[in-house]
Amino acid sequence: MDNWVVAMMLTASTLLGAFGLWALLWGLKTGQFDDPKKFLDGAQLDSEEALHDAIDMENKKKDILEKREEKKENAYRPPD
Secondary structure: OOHHHHHHHHHHHHHHHHHHHHHHHHHHHHOOOOOOOHHHHHHHHOOHHHHHHHHHHHHHHHHHHHHHHHHHHHOOOOOO
């Protein structure tokens, strides 16, 4: 490959990278990634049944973790 091809590739990649960084910083500065209503809308649109299902899943998870702890406590331990 010729030197001018390598130089052109480096220049193009540097410019594209700089443009991408500028776009990211601009988006952060102008609040493009902020979504203050996301969680409020999610809570308003959830049905009562979905909330009950989520509570049931949390309770099942707690029960499983408690059973694991009981198994660890009741597990066989050889004498010292």
